[in-house]
Amino acid sequence: MPNLVLIITGDAGDAKTLQQVLAEASDGPFAIEWVTQLSDALTRLRAGGIDAILADMWLRDSRGIGTFDQLFALAPHTPIMTLNAQDDEALAIEAVQRGSQGYLSKGHFCSYLVPQSLRNIIQRKAVEEAIFIDKARAEITLNSISDAVVGTDMAGNVDYLNVAAERMTGWQRDEARGRSVREVMKIMNGVTRDPERNPIELVLQENKRRDLTPGTILVRRDGTEVVIADSTAPIHDSHGKISGAVMVFHDVTAAQLTAMEMTHLAQHDFLTKLPNRLLLNDRIAQAITLAKRRGTTLAVLFLDLDNFKHINDSLGHAIGDKLLQSVAQRLSACVRGSDTVSRQGGDEFVLLVTADRHAEDAALTANKILAALAAPHSIDKNELHVTPSIGISVYPADAENAETLIKNADTAMYHAKEKGRNNFQFFKSNMNVRAVERQVIETNLRHALERQEFALHYQPKVNLASGTITGAEALLRWIHPEWGLVLPDRFVAIAEDCGLIVPIGRWVLREACAQARRWQDAGLNPGSVAVNISALEFRRTDFVDGVRAVLHETGLAPHCLELEITESVLMRDAECSSAILQQLKDMGVQLAVDDFGTGYSSLSYLSQFPIDVLKIDQSFVRDLCVTNDNGIIVSAVIAMAASLKQRVVAEGVEQTEQLAFLKAQHCEEGQGFLFSRPLVAEQFGTLLANGLGHALAAA
Numbered sequence: 001m002p003n004l005v006l007i008i009t010g011d012a013g014d015a016k017t018l019q020q021v022l023a024e025a026s027d028g029p030f031a032i033e034w035v036t037q038l039s040d041a042l043t044r045l046r047a048g049g050i051d052a053i054l055a056d057m058w059l060r061d062s063r064g065i066g067t068f069d070q071l072f073a074l075a076p077h078t079p080i081m082t083l084n085a086q087d088d089e090a091l092a093i094e095a096v097q098r099g100s101q102g103y104l105s106k107g108h109f110c111s112y113l114v115p116q117s118l119r120n121i122i123q124r125k126a127v128e129e130a131i132f133i134d135k136a137r138a139e140i141t142l143n144s145i146s147d148a149v150v151g152t153d154m155a156g157n158v159d160y161l162n163v164a165a166e167r168m169t170g171w172q173r174d175e176a177r178g179r180s181v182r183e184v185m186k187i188m189n190g191v192t193r194d195p196e197r198n199p200i201e202l203v204l205q206e207n208k209r210r211d212l213t214p215g216t217i218l219v220r221r222d223g224t225e226v227v228i229a230d231s232t233a234p235i236h237d238s239h240g241k242i243s244g245a246v247m248v249f250h251d252v253t254a255a256q257l258t259a260m261e262m263t264h265l266a267q268h269d270f271l272t273k274l275p276n277r278l279l280l281n282d283r284i285a286q287a288i289t290l291a292k293r294r295g296t297t298l299a300v301l302f303l304d305l306d307n308f309k310h311i312n313d314s315l316g317h318a319i320g321d322k323l324l325q326s327v328a329q330r331l332s333a334c335v336r337g338s339d340t341v342s343r344q345g346g347d348e349f350v351l352l353v354t355a356d357r358h359a360e361d362a363a364l365t366a367n368k369i370l371a372a373l374a375a376p377h378s379i380d381k382n383e384l385h386v387t388p389s390i391g392i393s394v395y396p397a398d399a400e401n402a403e404t405l406i407k408n409a410d411t412a413m414y415h416a417k418e419k420g421r422n423n424f425q426f427f428k429s430n431m432n433v434r435a436v437e438r439q440v441i442e443t444n445l446r447h448a449l450e451r452q453e454f455a456l457h458y459q460p461k462v463n464l465a466s467g468t469i470t471g472a473e474a475l476l477r478w479i480h481p482e483w484g485l486v487l488p489d490r491f492v493a494i495a496e497d498c499g500l501i502v503p504i505g506r507w508v509l510r511e512a513c514a515q516a517r518r519w520q521d522a523g524l525n526p527g528s529v530a531v532n533i534s535a536l537e538f539r540r541t542d543f544v545d546g547v548r549a550v551l552h553e554t555g556l557a558p559h560c561l562e563l564e565i566t567e568s569v570l571m572r573d574a575e576c577s578s579a580i581l582q583q584l585k586d587m588g589v590q591l592a593v594d595d596f597g598t599g600y601s602s603l604s605y606l607s608q609f610p611i612d613v614l615k616i617d618q619s620f621v622r623d624l625c626v627t628n629d630n631g632i633i634v635s636a637v638i639a640m641a642a643s644l645k646q647r648v649v650a651e652g653v654e655q656t657e658q659l660a661f662l663k664a665q666h667c668e669e670g671q672g673f674l675f676s677r678p679l680v681a682e683q684f685g686t687l688l689a690n691g692l693g694h695a696l697a698a699a
């Protein structure tokens, strides 16, 4: 379609010439409409479709520059050229200043120049229009998005701010314009809080895009701070030359807070607020890197609470939780701020301790922990006692990575448990074999009860003077389908650790009482049957009732049952022990202190306990004839027991010389291979029927 030109002139001659020139244009004809006065022109323009206007300023109904103004007001987007008399160039120039695209001199309508200038102005106007629309679109877009946009020139002076940027910086666009971006956007490092160079300056210098350092802080005009994220890019002109920069950013304060909370949650233990396994691993890995570089060492302490399960079971989880919190606090107080105390879960804690020179310094920390945990924790009116067992592994001696360090410390911790708890052990490489064995035993123990793999053997206690059997000690045996006979030393401590000793102990008690009753029913007199009680069983609140129930169930008279409790168990919490012992005593059950001499007895307590029997540990009896010292100890114990009106049983009597010594000291009873090894129930029954005669005769 040809371009449509509206000619406005009262001069019919001019109109005719122009029509002719335009109709014959070499690059194709224009379509033409002609009106003679302004009112007609305005009517025609309102109808639309006009591509360009050629207008005489002097018309019948409008004269001078006002003509142009009215046309321009109605059709600002249509290019207008004025037609002017040669002596009136000033008016033409005024029109150009007000928006006209140029002018043609009357009487000089050149058939070549007129069509060309018309084409030029139509095209230019079209381009201008397109640019205007683009700009408007960009402006609207920039003000509608929530990202802030700041632009600068090459000097780093602000030349643009969108609405979001005004809000974020606190600067209005007009105030900010021309000021240094450094002033409008103060930037700070999120970690060090040091002022940072504005990224725009760097981009202007380097002429390449860059992202903000994560956590960058923008200080607003009023001094408040926001954490921002995003990027800055250079702007290039049409020749590809850098002409400024634009920074796009948004507020990530809330997002960063949530992210920080999430990381904190993921890396900390909910109950104690201590770092968890995840964070610990990370810290150990970091500490290893540092130690490697500096040639220093570090230690990992694996800590397990000794009787925590018992507390949890008997007093409830709420108190157990508070106890863990209290332990966590004390542990944190034992180390430096740069060290890490973490909770692995359950009652296990792992500490990372860095040392400058001697990894053995970890022993100091371990001792500190033992001392710190020794005092009772008062929780909800309870005075609770917990002791820890601690295993220590050291970098680089024991392992080179976090995982193995923790594993080895764990292994050493089990060793500490075996060594009687409430102590610490450094890892040694041969411990690993034992740790594996432990694990295998625990797994197998879990099914041993239901698969009926346990049995009791009975060893007689003998009156040394008369040679008669005064009772039997029930000793637990595990007959494993593959391994055969397993002795208690290999599995009782493990059963205690995992709590399995409780159901196993209950089975032992019931079976021993039932067996004693069977012998009695068969007309035999087994005297009292002794059952070994572990710490975990003894401290359970339902223990006394359990004993009562078993006696009732089996019909065994209480005085026919003897409970053996080791000295160290009784002494751990003497007052509590005393109360439990008294309840058992009141029931009529007999009480024996097992392995006497190996613990740290307080004699004043011991004399207050309602004890019937002291069993002298076999280690004293064994060496009886080798050194005189033990002879003295054994004599002293016998004398003391006599004064407390307690019976004495010497354990582990193997040799006639030992027997002779004991008899000479008036020790009443003995137990040992010299008289009989532990026997299955049937054999023991035969022994009861026939007596021991020959063994004593040899003495």
Ligand code: C2E
Residues within 6 Å of the ligand: 459, 474, 475, 476, 487, 488, 489, 492, 501, 505, 508, 531, 532, 533, 534, 564, 594, 595, 618, 651, 652, 653, 654, 671, 672, 673, 674, 678
């Ligand atoms: P214990 O209560 O001191 O039992 C005596 C141990 O000495 C038994 O070992 C017995 O076989 C052994 N023995 C007896 N006479 C002699 C001797 O003349 N020479 C030597 N060298 N040893 C002798 P056993 O049966 O291996 O039991 C070891 C420990 O396991 C027991 O020490 C006891 O503390 C524990 N235990 C055994 N049965 C049970 C049980 O049913 N429950 C609990 N909690 N612990 C048990």
Ligand code: MG
Residues within 6 Å of the ligand: 473, 532, 564, 594
């Ligand atoms: Mg015993």
Ligand code: MG
Residues within 6 Å of the ligand: 594, 595, 615, 617, 618, 651
């Ligand atoms: Mg013993």
